[in-house]
Amino acid sequence: MSLSTAPLLDVQDLGKHFSVGRGILGRSASVVKAVDGVSFTLRRGQTLGLVGESGCGKSTTGRLLMRLLEPTAGRILLDGVDVASLKRRELSAFRRRVQMVFQNPSSSLNPRQSVGAAIAAPLLAQGISPKEGMKRRVGSLMDRVGLRPEHYNRFPHEFSGGQKQRVGIARALALEPEVVICDEPVSALDVSVQAQVINLLQDIQADTGISYVFIAHDLSVVKHFADSIAVMYLGKVMEQGTRDEVFGAPQHPYTKALLSSVPTPDPTASRAGRIRLSGDLPKPTDPPSGCVFRTRCPIFAALSDGERQRCIDVIPTGRVACHHPAKAAGLGLPPAARTERTLLAHP
Template identity: 70%
Template structure:
């Protein structure tokens, strides 16, 4: 059995909350027990509502944030405890494309210098020189190399995101974490950037963790999808299976909100979750989704007690999948 490229086990990131006297009063459980694997040359989509913890997961995996607990391995090597030069070596293999291309680029730095920055920082000698490498990267992402001396404000949003992608590819990484890479772009430009990422993956074999809230984009991009809610994964499955037959009630609710060309389906097929999203500083006990679950109140008392007491585990985090399925078929 081959070792996954990236293996994440029970990863958690909690942010302490402070009281009026500066004392720690609790914690925001932004990521709380997340586990998944990423295979070589594939894309894992991390999806969910704003505040579900998907972007925090990406930042922890990039080691921009320190994990509270859990572990993650790259090619079998533990990453969560790396420091100094070892961490520099890890970042040669894992890079990130950020959500807002404007804020992730230095306005006083030419785009050529921005793309070359990882090579300079890591002190990597490039055959043919850094200038030639930058020109090659710009060509790869659909930019004109003769514009390397221009500055970010001279480019459109889509072009700036291409610059960010070129910068992420400079070190020939094994994994690129894409944190909402198209959410700030127009729909037509989104398709161009997504197709560019897929073409790059086909050419280089790079693996992606693709973080997004737009399920239509994820459907086009991902091989595997993990659906997050309040810092936990509710359902994980191959993309085709998940979109064709979503099993978790939260996944079904998210998919029902995706706009359809069928106007009647938009009006009648929407699943509206009851109540408000709980605070990640005080999540429900047991199953964190139970306070909004359409089937929870239909369960008998022992069933509701189990949901309130036990945290569901597995690829589909639900104690009563049969009841959920029956409800979906009847509704």
Template identity: 80%
Template sequence: MSTPLLQVEDLAKHFAVKKGFLRPTSHVKAVDGVSFSLERGSTLGLVGESGCGKSTTGRLLMRLLSPTSGRILLDGTDVAGLKGRELQEFRRRVQMVFQNPSSSLNPRQTVGSAIAAPLHAQGVSPKEGMKSRVASLMDRVGLRPEHYNRFPHEFSGGQKQRVGIARALALDPDIVICDEPVSALDVSVQAQVINLLQDIQADTGISYVFIAHDLSVVKHFADDVAVMYLGKIMELGSRDDVFGRPVHPYTQSLLSSVPSPDPDADRSGRIRLTGDLPHPSNPPSGCVFRTRCPLRPLLSEEKQQMCMQNAPSGAVACHHPSDAAEFAARTPQERTLHAHP
């Protein structure tokens, strides 16, 4: 069996927060024990609500942040301790497309210079010449040759994101981490950018880690999906399994909240979460989702204690997946009637 291109093992990032004089320092557990793998030529979708740790995970994979613990393996080599030339080579193989195309481009730098920047940083001198290489990248992402000497403010949001994609592709990377690359764009432009990314993958065999909160985009684009909540992965599986047969109550609630284009659609089956999202500096004991879990009131006292005392693990981070499947099949009235006292 071949080694995955990228393996992430029990990855964690905790940020120290000073509370003041004579008060103890707390730690925000932005990412807490995340594990997954990425095969060559495939796309992993990383989804979850705001503040769940998706973007922090992406920055850890890119080595823009150093992990508190855990391992990131690229072709079986741990990249956490890389320095100097080895780190430079890693950055050539792993690139990133940022969420906001306007803030990720230097307003004083022409588009041609921005796309050529990674090549200059790595000391790469293309055989065909720098300008020809940049022109080829611009053509690949749908930008015209006359755009070469223009500045970012002269472009639309979709065009700026195309510049960001061209810049990420400049070094022919193995992996591109896409941090919500279409969330700031109009819906019609989103489709164009997603189709562009898919065409590039079909042509080059590149792999993507696609971070998003829009489930419809992930369903269209990803091969595998990891659902995050409060720094942990709640459910990990193929796209068909996660979207077609969700097991974890959090995944079920996320999917039930996806808007329907049909104004007459029945919305009674929507699973609504109660309570506020706990702060990452003080997550609940045991299962981090237990304070908002719609399944928990239906469980016996013994099962509820299990949720409080032990942290679940595995592809589905739930102590009671069979109960969750039964819960999802019930009507809203049945969920209320079967609530455990």
């Protein structure tokens, strides 16, 4: 399948800040920069993996892309049009092109609504009347994701977790979108069911050329699924590149630490080279100056006074947000970091 070289989705210096607490005279006491200067591109028919620890801003970024949250700063361009500037009618048209699969399949479905009605909801909201009839259209969507169309009138509690997530995928596909944002769609599922859902998403992409923003903390899943990777930490992108660049030759110490934490099924594998990050994640209301990762960075203590001062004073930017990637290259990775976990039934 030939892919266009022009980006379908172009995110530029995206930011989202939340006011926390109240100070004197009702003024905001502090601000959490949940997303701070995030930039990336997504091309047609490709998948961008957005990874990082819990609380790093991945899900907030996904909601910003959907305009479920209003950005504080930056631009989100879909085919060159700024999503943040869209008015109500234009936003309705945007919803046809960008849809979302949520993390928890149980909480994302209305327990008092049949799965058929849930899948039909986007079509009704857009005023679309399928020529073949609504029930037949919904039935074909259910069949596409591996559900039995005759279960149209069943309710969510009658389905397993994997089946509920398939309902969520069918609902996201109802409007034939160009981009689907998958917010940790398999994290609540068993490993065997994860494989089925990931394979389903890949098959749909192969058939339709759809693009995905795949938000996850499981690096094994992302390695098998994504074409490009963006690694987030404390609201910022630490490193981004192709799958081979990030997994084959990681340059940021945080990326290396994440890869080294991936478990291996081999109990005899050596733990030598495992990178353990010291300290806790800094408070989002009071992030470190300069490089936000410096307080947990395994190479920071070994830097000279001048090098450390630069990390304290200057925010690193670029594909690898590190002032000293050459020094980080000396960090070892154990065999487990290759993330060769067997997950999918086919590549």
